[in-house]
Amino acid sequence: MRDTKAATHAQRALITLRQRILNGQLAGGTRLFEVALAEDLGISRTPVRAALARLAEEALLDRTTGGGFAVRSFAVRDVVDTIELRGVLEGTAARLAAERGAPVDMLAEAREIIRQIDRLFTADSIDMDSYSALNTRFHAHLSRMSQSDVIQRQIERIIALPFASPSAFLDDHSQQLALIKTLGAAQEQHRAMIDAIANREGARAESLAREHARAARRNVESLLDAEANLREGVPSLAILAS
Amino acid sequence: MRDTKAATHAQRALITLRQRILNGQLAGGTRLFEVALAEDLGISRTPVRAALARLAEEALLDRTTGGGFAVRSFAVRDVVDTIELRGVLEGTAARLAAERGAPVDMLAEAREIIRQIDRLFTADSIDMDSYSALNTRFHAHLSRMSQSDVIQRQIERIIALPFASPSAFLDDHSQQLALIKTLGAAQEQHRAMIDAIANREGARAESLAREHARAARRNVESLLDAEANLREGVPSLAILAS
DNA sequence: TACCTTGCCTTTGTATACATAAGGTGCCCC
Protein backbone atom coordinates (compact mmCIF):
# COMPACT_ATOMS: atom_id res chain seq x y z
CA MET A 1 0.00 0.00 0.00
CA ARG A 2 2.80 2.31 0.89
CA ASP A 3 4.23 1.52 -2.51
CA THR A 4 1.33 3.27 -4.26
CA LYS A 5 3.56 6.30 -4.44
CA ALA A 6 1.88 9.08 -6.30
CA ALA A 7 3.64 11.89 -8.07
CA THR A 8 3.19 14.69 -5.57
CA HIS A 9 3.35 15.13 -1.84
CA ALA A 10 -0.24 16.30 -1.84
CA GLN A 11 -1.40 13.10 -3.53
CA ARG A 12 0.55 10.93 -1.14
CA ALA A 13 -0.84 12.87 1.81
CA LEU A 14 -4.34 12.46 0.38
CA ILE A 15 -3.94 8.71 0.06
CA THR A 16 -2.41 8.32 3.50
CA LEU A 17 -5.00 10.44 5.26
CA ARG A 18 -7.89 8.88 3.40
CA GLN A 19 -6.70 5.48 4.51
CA ARG A 20 -6.31 6.55 8.10
CA ILE A 21 -9.86 7.87 8.11
CA LEU A 22 -11.36 4.84 6.41
CA ASN A 23 -9.66 2.32 8.65
CA GLY A 24 -10.71 4.17 11.78
CA GLN A 25 -7.20 5.19 12.80
CA LEU A 26 -8.48 8.76 12.76
CA ALA A 27 -11.73 8.65 14.70
CA GLY A 28 -14.76 10.67 13.69
CA GLY A 29 -14.74 14.15 15.17
CA THR A 30 -10.95 14.33 15.36
CA ARG A 31 -9.76 17.79 14.47
CA LEU A 32 -6.92 17.80 11.95
CA PHE A 33 -4.23 20.42 12.39
CA GLU A 34 -2.10 21.40 9.45
CA VAL A 35 1.15 21.81 11.35
CA ALA A 36 0.85 18.53 13.21
CA LEU A 37 0.00 16.62 10.04
CA ALA A 38 2.78 18.29 8.11
CA GLU A 39 5.32 17.26 10.72
CA ASP A 40 3.89 13.78 10.92
CA LEU A 41 3.99 13.30 7.16
CA GLY A 42 7.34 15.02 6.80
CA ILE A 43 6.09 17.64 4.33
CA SER A 44 5.11 21.29 4.54
CA ARG A 45 1.69 22.71 5.29
CA THR A 46 0.93 23.57 1.66
CA PRO A 47 0.40 20.02 0.31
CA VAL A 48 -1.34 19.09 3.56
CA ARG A 49 -3.90 21.81 2.96
CA ALA A 50 -4.41 20.61 -0.58
CA ALA A 51 -5.03 17.08 0.67
CA LEU A 52 -7.44 18.28 3.35
CA ALA A 53 -9.42 20.27 0.80
CA ARG A 54 -9.79 17.20 -1.37
CA LEU A 55 -10.89 15.06 1.55
CA ALA A 56 -13.53 17.65 2.31
CA GLU A 57 -14.60 17.35 -1.32
CA GLU A 58 -14.89 13.59 -0.82
CA ALA A 59 -17.11 14.23 2.20
CA LEU A 60 -14.67 12.50 4.53
CA LEU A 61 -13.90 15.74 6.35
CA ASP A 62 -16.09 18.53 7.60
CA ARG A 63 -14.95 22.12 7.54
CA THR A 64 -15.10 23.53 11.06
CA THR A 65 -16.04 27.09 11.85
CA GLY A 66 -12.89 29.08 11.82
CA GLY A 67 -11.30 27.36 8.88
CA GLY A 68 -10.18 24.00 10.22
CA PHE A 69 -11.06 20.45 9.31
CA ALA A 70 -12.45 17.58 11.37
CA VAL A 71 -12.96 13.93 10.51
CA ARG A 72 -16.59 13.34 9.67
CA SER A 73 -18.23 10.88 11.98
CA PHE A 74 -20.46 8.20 10.60
CA ALA A 75 -23.09 6.74 12.87
CA VAL A 76 -24.90 3.51 12.05
CA ARG A 77 -27.87 5.46 10.81
CA ASP A 78 -25.64 7.40 8.42
CA VAL A 79 -24.37 4.16 6.93
CA VAL A 80 -27.89 2.84 6.49
CA ASP A 81 -29.08 6.12 4.99
CA THR A 82 -26.15 6.25 2.60
CA ILE A 83 -26.92 2.77 1.32
CA GLU A 84 -30.57 3.75 1.00
CA LEU A 85 -29.43 6.78 -0.96
CA ARG A 86 -27.38 4.63 -3.29
CA GLY A 87 -30.49 2.55 -3.92
CA VAL A 88 -32.47 5.68 -4.70
CA LEU A 89 -29.83 7.01 -7.08
CA GLU A 90 -29.23 3.71 -8.83
CA GLY A 91 -33.00 3.35 -9.04
CA THR A 92 -33.16 6.72 -10.75
CA ALA A 93 -30.38 5.71 -13.13
CA ALA A 94 -32.28 2.54 -14.01
CA ARG A 95 -35.54 4.40 -14.47
CA LEU A 96 -33.96 7.03 -16.70
CA ALA A 97 -32.27 4.31 -18.72
CA ALA A 98 -35.68 2.70 -19.25
CA GLU A 99 -37.48 5.96 -19.99
CA ARG A 100 -34.85 7.35 -22.31
CA GLY A 101 -34.12 4.04 -23.94
CA ALA A 102 -30.76 2.38 -23.58
CA PRO A 103 -28.73 1.87 -26.78
CA VAL A 104 -28.56 -1.76 -27.87
CA ASP A 105 -24.81 -1.95 -27.40
CA MET A 106 -25.09 -0.82 -23.80
CA LEU A 107 -27.77 -3.43 -23.15
CA ALA A 108 -25.53 -6.01 -24.79
CA GLU A 109 -22.59 -5.07 -22.62
CA ALA A 110 -24.73 -5.27 -19.48
CA ARG A 111 -25.84 -8.75 -20.48
CA GLU A 112 -22.26 -9.73 -21.19
CA ILE A 113 -21.25 -8.74 -17.65
CA ILE A 114 -24.17 -10.76 -16.29
CA ARG A 115 -23.00 -13.76 -18.34
CA GLN A 116 -19.50 -13.43 -16.94
CA ILE A 117 -20.90 -13.43 -13.42
CA ASP A 118 -22.94 -16.51 -14.29
CA ARG A 119 -19.76 -18.30 -15.26
CA LEU A 120 -18.34 -17.73 -11.78
CA PHE A 121 -21.17 -19.76 -10.32
CA THR A 122 -20.31 -22.84 -12.33
CA ALA A 123 -17.14 -23.38 -10.31
CA ASP A 124 -17.26 -25.23 -6.99
CA SER A 125 -16.35 -22.16 -4.98
CA ILE A 126 -16.85 -18.59 -6.00
CA ASP A 127 -13.87 -16.35 -6.65
CA MET A 128 -14.94 -13.38 -4.57
CA ASP A 129 -12.41 -11.00 -6.07
CA SER A 130 -13.68 -11.69 -9.57
CA TYR A 131 -17.28 -11.39 -8.43
CA SER A 132 -16.54 -8.11 -6.71
CA ALA A 133 -14.82 -6.70 -9.79
CA LEU A 134 -17.63 -7.76 -12.14
CA ASN A 135 -20.30 -6.54 -9.75
CA THR A 136 -18.61 -3.15 -9.57
CA ARG A 137 -18.43 -3.09 -13.36
CA PHE A 138 -22.11 -3.90 -13.65
CA HIS A 139 -23.11 -1.10 -11.33
CA ALA A 140 -20.86 1.41 -13.06
CA HIS A 141 -22.37 0.38 -16.36
CA LEU A 142 -25.90 0.73 -15.01
CA SER A 143 -25.05 4.25 -13.90
CA ARG A 144 -23.79 5.03 -17.40
CA MET A 145 -26.97 3.70 -18.97
CA SER A 146 -28.91 6.55 -17.37
CA GLN A 147 -27.28 8.74 -20.01
CA SER A 148 -27.12 11.44 -17.39
CA ASP A 149 -23.79 12.91 -16.31
CA VAL A 150 -25.50 14.53 -13.34
CA ILE A 151 -26.77 11.20 -12.01
CA GLN A 152 -23.50 9.45 -12.76
CA ARG A 153 -21.52 12.03 -10.80
CA GLN A 154 -23.81 11.70 -7.81
CA ILE A 155 -23.50 7.94 -7.79
CA GLU A 156 -19.74 8.06 -8.10
CA ARG A 157 -19.58 10.45 -5.21
CA ILE A 158 -21.66 8.19 -3.00
CA ILE A 159 -19.95 4.90 -3.76
CA ALA A 160 -16.59 6.49 -2.98
CA LEU A 161 -17.59 5.87 0.63
CA PRO A 162 -16.40 2.33 1.26
CA PHE A 163 -19.48 1.12 3.08
CA ALA A 164 -21.77 2.42 0.31
CA SER A 165 -20.06 0.76 -2.62
CA PRO A 166 -22.07 -1.96 -4.37
CA SER A 167 -19.31 -4.40 -3.56
CA ALA A 168 -18.92 -3.46 0.09
CA PHE A 169 -18.93 -6.36 2.55
CA LEU A 170 -18.00 -8.84 -0.16
CA ASP A 171 -14.54 -8.93 1.37
CA ASP A 172 -16.01 -9.78 4.74
CA HIS A 173 -14.81 -13.30 5.48
CA SER A 174 -16.83 -13.85 8.62
CA GLN A 175 -20.16 -14.70 7.04
CA GLN A 176 -18.93 -15.84 3.67
CA LEU A 177 -21.25 -18.79 3.39
CA ALA A 178 -24.38 -16.86 4.26
CA LEU A 179 -23.30 -14.19 1.83
CA ILE A 180 -22.84 -16.55 -1.09
CA LYS A 181 -26.41 -17.71 -0.75
CA THR A 182 -27.57 -14.19 -1.48
CA LEU A 183 -25.45 -13.77 -4.58
CA GLY A 184 -27.79 -15.86 -6.66
CA ALA A 185 -30.67 -13.59 -5.73
CA ALA A 186 -28.57 -10.53 -6.52
CA GLN A 187 -27.73 -11.91 -9.94
CA GLU A 188 -31.41 -12.51 -10.59
CA GLN A 189 -32.04 -8.86 -9.78
CA HIS A 190 -29.29 -7.80 -12.17
CA ARG A 191 -31.01 -9.76 -14.91
CA ALA A 192 -34.44 -8.37 -14.10
CA MET A 193 -33.15 -4.78 -14.06
CA ILE A 194 -31.71 -5.05 -17.54
CA ASP A 195 -34.87 -6.77 -18.71
CA ALA A 196 -36.97 -3.94 -17.31
CA ILE A 197 -34.74 -1.32 -18.93
CA ALA A 198 -34.93 -3.10 -22.29
CA ASN A 199 -38.73 -3.18 -22.01
CA ARG A 200 -38.89 0.50 -21.06
CA GLU A 201 -40.46 -0.42 -17.72
CA GLY A 202 -39.18 2.52 -15.69
CA ALA A 203 -41.00 1.91 -12.43
CA ARG A 204 -40.00 -1.75 -12.39
CA ALA A 205 -36.36 -0.95 -13.11
CA GLU A 206 -36.35 1.63 -10.33
CA SER A 207 -37.85 -0.55 -7.64
CA LEU A 208 -35.59 -3.47 -8.56
CA ALA A 209 -32.51 -1.29 -8.15
CA ARG A 210 -33.77 -0.06 -4.80
CA GLU A 211 -34.48 -3.52 -3.55
CA HIS A 212 -31.09 -4.62 -4.80
CA ALA A 213 -29.43 -2.07 -2.54
CA ARG A 214 -31.45 -3.35 0.39
CA ALA A 215 -29.30 -6.48 0.42
CA ALA A 216 -26.33 -4.35 1.44
CA ARG A 217 -28.42 -2.75 4.13
CA ARG A 218 -29.48 -6.10 5.54
CA ASN A 219 -25.83 -7.08 5.51
CA VAL A 220 -24.83 -4.08 7.59
CA GLU A 221 -27.65 -4.58 10.00
CA SER A 222 -26.89 -8.23 10.56
CA LEU A 223 -23.23 -7.45 11.06
CA LEU A 224 -24.09 -4.83 13.64
CA ASP A 225 -26.52 -7.09 15.44
CA ALA A 226 -23.82 -9.75 15.65
CA GLU A 227 -21.17 -9.83 18.32
CA ALA A 228 -18.60 -7.07 18.14
CA ASN A 229 -15.83 -9.50 17.25
CA LEU A 230 -17.58 -10.24 13.99
CA ARG A 231 -17.28 -6.61 13.02
CA GLU A 232 -13.56 -6.54 13.36
CA GLY A 233 -12.89 -8.39 10.15
CA VAL A 234 -15.00 -5.94 8.15
CA PRO A 235 -12.84 -3.15 6.79
CA SER A 236 -15.79 -1.28 5.29
CA LEU A 237 -17.17 -0.68 8.75
CA ALA A 238 -13.95 0.45 10.43
CA ILE A 239 -14.94 4.06 9.88
CA LEU A 240 -18.05 3.67 12.04
CA ALA A 241 -18.18 5.79 15.16
CA SER A 242 -17.68 3.62 18.23
CA MET B 1 -22.75 43.18 -3.84
CA ARG B 2 -19.18 44.25 -3.60
CA ASP B 3 -19.94 45.34 -0.07
CA THR B 4 -20.45 41.74 1.06
CA LYS B 5 -16.86 41.86 2.21
CA ALA B 6 -15.87 38.69 3.93
CA ALA B 7 -13.09 38.35 6.42
CA THR B 8 -10.40 36.78 4.28
CA HIS B 9 -9.07 37.18 0.77
CA ALA B 10 -9.96 33.56 0.05
CA GLN B 11 -13.60 34.16 0.98
CA ARG B 12 -13.81 37.28 -1.12
CA ALA B 13 -12.23 35.44 -4.03
CA LEU B 14 -14.71 32.59 -3.55
CA ILE B 15 -17.66 34.96 -3.64
CA THR B 16 -16.37 36.88 -6.63
CA LEU B 17 -15.53 33.81 -8.67
CA ARG B 18 -18.76 32.06 -7.78
CA GLN B 19 -20.69 35.04 -9.00
CA ARG B 20 -18.73 35.24 -12.22
CA ILE B 21 -19.47 31.60 -12.91
CA LEU B 22 -23.15 31.81 -12.05
CA ASN B 23 -23.81 34.89 -14.11
CA GLY B 24 -22.09 33.43 -17.12
CA GLN B 25 -19.20 35.86 -17.13
CA LEU B 26 -16.90 32.85 -16.94
CA ALA B 27 -18.18 30.49 -19.61
CA GLY B 28 -18.32 26.74 -19.11
CA GLY B 29 -15.08 25.03 -20.07
CA THR B 30 -12.95 28.08 -19.31
CA ARG B 31 -9.72 27.05 -17.70
CA LEU B 32 -8.85 29.05 -14.62
CA PHE B 33 -5.19 29.89 -14.06
CA GLU B 34 -4.00 30.71 -10.61
CA VAL B 35 -1.55 33.42 -11.58
CA ALA B 36 -3.97 35.22 -13.87
CA LEU B 37 -6.74 35.14 -11.26
CA ALA B 38 -4.38 36.26 -8.52
CA GLU B 39 -3.32 39.28 -10.55
CA ASP B 40 -6.88 40.03 -11.55
CA LEU B 41 -8.10 39.89 -7.96
CA GLY B 42 -5.06 41.65 -6.59
CA ILE B 43 -4.13 38.85 -4.19
CA SER B 44 -1.57 36.06 -4.15
CA ARG B 45 -1.98 32.55 -5.50
CA THR B 46 -2.54 30.98 -2.10
CA PRO B 47 -6.04 32.31 -1.38
CA VAL B 48 -6.93 31.83 -5.03
CA ARG B 49 -6.15 28.12 -4.73
CA ALA B 50 -8.24 27.91 -1.60
CA ALA B 51 -11.17 29.52 -3.40
CA LEU B 52 -10.79 27.22 -6.41
CA ALA B 53 -10.78 24.16 -4.17
CA ARG B 54 -14.02 25.26 -2.58
CA LEU B 55 -15.65 25.92 -5.91
CA ALA B 56 -14.68 22.41 -6.95
CA GLU B 57 -16.35 21.23 -3.76
CA GLU B 58 -19.48 23.11 -4.81
CA ALA B 59 -19.36 21.34 -8.16
CA LEU B 60 -18.98 24.61 -10.04
CA LEU B 61 -15.47 23.70 -11.18
CA ASP B 62 -14.00 20.52 -12.53
CA ARG B 63 -10.46 19.48 -11.73
CA THR B 64 -8.54 19.05 -14.96
CA THR B 65 -5.89 16.42 -15.48
CA GLY B 66 -2.63 17.91 -14.44
CA GLY B 67 -3.93 19.79 -11.47
CA GLY B 68 -5.83 22.73 -12.91
CA PHE B 69 -9.44 23.83 -12.72
CA ALA B 70 -12.01 24.53 -15.41
CA VAL B 71 -15.48 26.01 -15.19
CA ARG B 72 -18.03 23.24 -15.33
CA SER B 73 -20.33 23.53 -18.28
CA PHE B 74 -24.01 23.00 -17.85
CA ALA B 75 -25.99 21.95 -20.88
CA VAL B 76 -29.78 22.12 -20.96
CA ARG B 77 -29.97 18.41 -20.24
CA ASP B 78 -27.82 18.89 -17.14
CA VAL B 79 -30.20 21.51 -15.83
CA VAL B 80 -33.18 19.25 -16.45
CA ASP B 81 -31.44 16.28 -14.87
CA THR B 82 -30.44 18.30 -11.84
CA ILE B 83 -34.01 19.41 -11.27
CA GLU B 84 -35.13 15.81 -11.71
CA LEU B 85 -32.52 14.83 -9.15
CA ARG B 86 -33.83 17.39 -6.70
CA GLY B 87 -37.27 15.88 -7.13
CA VAL B 88 -35.88 12.43 -6.44
CA LEU B 89 -34.03 13.57 -3.33
CA GLU B 90 -36.89 15.62 -1.95
CA GLY B 91 -39.13 12.68 -2.72
CA THR B 92 -36.85 10.49 -0.65
CA ALA B 93 -36.85 13.01 2.17
CA ALA B 94 -40.66 13.06 2.12
CA ARG B 95 -40.89 9.27 2.01
CA LEU B 96 -38.45 8.86 4.89
CA ALA B 97 -40.35 11.46 6.89
CA ALA B 98 -43.53 9.46 6.34
CA GLU B 99 -41.93 6.09 7.05
CA ARG B 100 -40.00 7.20 10.11
CA GLY B 101 -42.78 9.38 11.40
CA ALA B 102 -42.36 13.12 11.67
CA PRO B 103 -42.55 14.64 15.15
CA VAL B 104 -45.74 16.62 15.75
CA ASP B 105 -43.89 19.88 16.21
CA MET B 106 -42.20 19.52 12.82
CA LEU B 107 -45.55 18.82 11.20
CA ALA B 108 -46.96 21.85 12.97
CA GLU B 109 -44.17 24.06 11.73
CA ALA B 110 -44.63 22.81 8.16
CA ARG B 111 -48.33 23.66 8.40
CA GLU B 112 -47.50 27.06 9.81
CA ILE B 113 -45.30 27.83 6.80
CA ILE B 114 -48.10 26.71 4.51
CA ARG B 115 -50.49 29.02 6.37
CA GLN B 116 -48.12 31.92 5.91
CA ILE B 117 -47.97 31.25 2.19
CA ASP B 118 -51.78 31.12 2.12
CA ARG B 119 -51.87 34.59 3.59
CA LEU B 120 -49.84 35.93 0.67
CA PHE B 121 -52.60 34.88 -1.70
CA THR B 122 -55.20 37.01 0.03
CA ALA B 123 -53.54 40.18 -1.19
CA ASP B 124 -54.31 41.56 -4.65
CA SER B 125 -50.84 40.92 -5.97
CA ILE B 126 -48.37 38.43 -4.63
CA ASP B 127 -45.16 39.57 -2.98
CA MET B 128 -42.74 37.34 -4.84
CA ASP B 129 -39.84 37.93 -2.46
CA SER B 130 -41.93 36.79 0.50
CA TYR B 131 -43.21 33.81 -1.44
CA SER B 132 -39.72 32.85 -2.46
CA ALA B 133 -38.42 33.08 1.11
CA LEU B 134 -41.30 31.04 2.53
CA ASN B 135 -41.06 28.48 -0.25
CA THR B 136 -37.35 28.04 0.45
CA ARG B 137 -38.13 27.65 4.13
CA PHE B 138 -40.76 25.02 3.40
CA HIS B 139 -38.37 22.97 1.31
CA ALA B 140 -35.57 23.23 3.86
CA HIS B 141 -37.99 22.09 6.51
CA LEU B 142 -39.16 19.17 4.40
CA SER B 143 -35.56 18.10 4.01
CA ARG B 144 -35.12 18.26 7.78
CA MET B 145 -38.23 16.15 8.35
CA SER B 146 -36.46 13.19 6.72
CA GLN B 147 -34.47 12.98 9.94
CA SER B 148 -31.51 12.00 7.83
CA ASP B 149 -28.35 14.09 7.80
CA VAL B 150 -27.15 12.20 4.75
CA ILE B 151 -30.21 13.14 2.71
CA GLN B 152 -30.19 16.69 3.99
CA ARG B 153 -26.58 17.18 2.96
CA GLN B 154 -27.27 15.89 -0.53
CA ILE B 155 -30.24 18.19 -0.97
CA GLU B 156 -28.31 21.20 0.26
CA ARG B 157 -25.54 20.40 -2.16
CA ILE B 158 -27.92 20.22 -5.09
CA ILE B 159 -29.95 23.31 -4.39
CA ALA B 160 -26.76 25.33 -4.10
CA LEU B 161 -26.90 25.33 -7.89
CA PRO B 162 -29.08 28.34 -8.67
CA PHE B 163 -31.19 26.68 -11.34
CA ALA B 164 -31.94 23.71 -9.07
CA SER B 165 -33.17 25.65 -6.06
CA PRO B 166 -36.86 25.23 -5.24
CA SER B 167 -37.28 28.97 -5.67
CA ALA B 168 -35.42 29.26 -8.95
CA PHE B 169 -37.22 31.18 -11.69
CA LEU B 170 -39.46 32.93 -9.21
CA ASP B 171 -37.42 36.04 -9.85
CA ASP B 172 -38.04 35.74 -13.57
CA HIS B 173 -40.16 38.72 -14.45
CA SER B 174 -40.88 37.79 -18.03
CA GLN B 175 -43.65 35.30 -17.43
CA GLN B 176 -44.77 36.50 -14.06
CA LEU B 177 -48.47 36.15 -14.75
CA ALA B 178 -48.24 32.62 -16.08
CA LEU B 179 -46.08 31.73 -13.12
CA ILE B 180 -48.52 33.01 -10.53
CA LYS B 181 -51.19 30.73 -11.91
CA THR B 182 -49.05 27.75 -11.01
CA LEU B 183 -48.37 28.86 -7.46
CA GLY B 184 -51.80 27.79 -6.32
CA ALA B 185 -51.15 24.28 -7.60
CA ALA B 186 -47.75 24.26 -5.91
CA GLN B 187 -49.31 25.25 -2.63
CA GLU B 188 -51.83 22.46 -2.97
CA GLN B 189 -48.95 20.03 -3.40
CA HIS B 190 -47.25 21.42 -0.30
CA ARG B 191 -50.41 20.70 1.66
CA ALA B 192 -50.81 17.21 0.22
CA MET B 193 -47.18 16.32 0.98
CA ILE B 194 -47.51 17.20 4.63
CA ASP B 195 -50.83 15.37 4.75
CA ALA B 196 -49.19 12.26 3.28
CA ILE B 197 -46.31 12.46 5.73
CA ALA B 198 -48.68 12.84 8.66
CA ASN B 199 -50.61 9.77 7.46
CA ARG B 200 -47.41 7.76 7.00
CA GLU B 201 -48.14 7.41 3.29
CA GLY B 202 -44.58 7.14 2.04
CA ALA B 203 -45.20 6.40 -1.62
CA ARG B 204 -47.72 9.23 -1.90
CA ALA B 205 -45.39 11.70 -0.21
CA GLU B 206 -42.59 10.68 -2.53
CA SER B 207 -44.47 10.99 -5.76
CA LEU B 208 -45.98 14.32 -4.73
CA ALA B 209 -42.52 15.74 -4.08
CA ARG B 210 -41.32 14.47 -7.44
CA GLU B 211 -44.24 15.95 -9.27
CA HIS B 212 -43.74 19.19 -7.39
CA ALA B 213 -40.24 19.47 -8.82
CA ARG B 214 -41.59 18.88 -12.30
CA ALA B 215 -43.10 22.36 -12.21
CA ALA B 216 -39.58 23.80 -12.18
CA ARG B 217 -38.66 21.55 -15.07
CA ARG B 218 -41.62 22.71 -17.12
CA ASN B 219 -40.59 26.25 -16.34
CA VAL B 220 -37.09 25.72 -17.68
CA GLU B 221 -38.34 23.98 -20.76
CA SER B 222 -40.85 26.69 -21.59
CA LEU B 223 -38.22 29.36 -21.07
CA LEU B 224 -35.85 27.57 -23.39
CA ASP B 225 -38.51 27.05 -26.02
CA ALA B 226 -39.30 30.73 -25.92
CA GLU B 227 -37.38 33.35 -27.81
CA ALA B 228 -33.83 33.93 -26.67
CA ASN B 229 -34.63 37.41 -25.44
CA LEU B 230 -36.94 35.94 -22.85
CA ARG B 231 -34.02 34.04 -21.37
CA GLU B 232 -31.97 37.13 -20.76
CA GLY B 233 -33.95 38.28 -17.77
CA VAL B 234 -33.48 34.93 -16.03
CA PRO B 235 -30.40 35.00 -13.83
CA SER B 236 -30.73 31.34 -12.86
CA LEU B 237 -30.08 30.34 -16.44
CA ALA B 238 -27.10 32.61 -17.11
CA ILE B 239 -24.77 29.74 -16.34
CA LEU B 240 -26.16 27.70 -19.22
CA ALA B 241 -23.72 26.83 -21.98
CA SER B 242 -24.53 28.84 -25.08
C1' DT C 1 7.72 15.46 -45.82
C1' DA C 2 7.03 13.46 -41.59
C1' DC C 3 8.53 12.31 -37.25
C1' DC C 4 11.32 12.63 -33.36
C1' DT C 5 13.86 15.13 -30.13
C1' DT C 6 15.18 18.92 -27.47
C1' DG C 7 14.53 22.94 -25.04
C1' DC C 8 11.78 26.65 -23.47
C1' DC C 9 7.83 28.39 -21.39
C1' DT C 10 3.81 28.05 -18.86
C1' DT C 11 1.59 26.38 -14.89
C1' DT C 12 1.19 23.95 -10.83
C1' DG C 13 3.76 22.02 -6.63
C1' DT C 14 6.28 23.03 -2.37
C1' DA C 15 8.58 25.28 1.39
C1' DT C 16 8.81 28.87 4.42
C1' DA C 17 8.41 33.29 6.77
C1' DC C 18 5.42 36.41 8.39
C1' DA C 19 0.53 38.16 9.40
C1' DT C 20 -3.54 37.91 11.76
C1' DA C 21 -7.33 36.29 14.35
C1' DA C 22 -9.34 33.74 18.03
C1' DG C 23 -9.39 31.53 22.23
C1' DG C 24 -7.64 30.55 26.68
C1' DT C 25 -5.45 31.90 30.89
C1' DG C 26 -3.79 34.65 34.41
C1' DC C 27 -3.63 38.85 36.70
C1' DC C 28 -5.52 42.91 38.39
C1' DC C 29 -9.07 45.81 39.67
C1' DC C 30 -13.53 46.56 41.42
Place this chain on the structure above:
DNA sequence: GGGGCACCTTATGTATACAAAGGCAAGGTA
Protein backbone atom coordinates in the same frame (compact mmCIF):
# COMPACT_ATOMS: atom_id res chain seq x y z
C1' DG D 1 -14.65 36.69 45.22
C1' DG D 2 -16.04 37.62 40.72
C1' DG D 3 -15.58 39.75 36.45
C1' DG D 4 -13.13 41.99 32.88
C1' DC D 5 -9.08 43.08 30.33
C1' DA D 6 -4.77 42.08 28.31
C1' DC D 7 -1.38 39.13 26.90
C1' DC D 8 0.18 35.03 24.95
C1' DT D 9 -0.36 30.97 22.54
C1' DT D 10 -1.99 28.43 18.82
C1' DA D 11 -4.16 28.08 14.72
C1' DT D 12 -5.09 29.40 9.99
C1' DG D 13 -4.34 33.15 6.32
C1' DT D 14 -1.15 35.17 2.98
C1' DA D 15 2.78 36.28 0.17
C1' DT D 16 6.56 34.87 -2.25
C1' DA D 17 10.58 32.41 -4.04
C1' DC D 18 12.01 28.46 -6.03
C1' DA D 19 11.23 23.58 -7.98
C1' DA D 20 9.57 20.57 -11.16
C1' DA D 21 6.61 18.76 -14.61
C1' DG D 22 4.12 18.92 -18.83
C1' DG D 23 2.94 20.76 -23.21
C1' DC D 24 4.11 23.04 -27.34
C1' DA D 25 6.92 24.61 -30.85
C1' DA D 26 10.89 24.64 -33.58
C1' DG D 27 14.54 22.55 -35.63
C1' DG D 28 16.98 18.76 -37.16
C1' DT D 29 17.30 14.28 -39.28
C1' DA D 30 15.81 10.19 -41.70
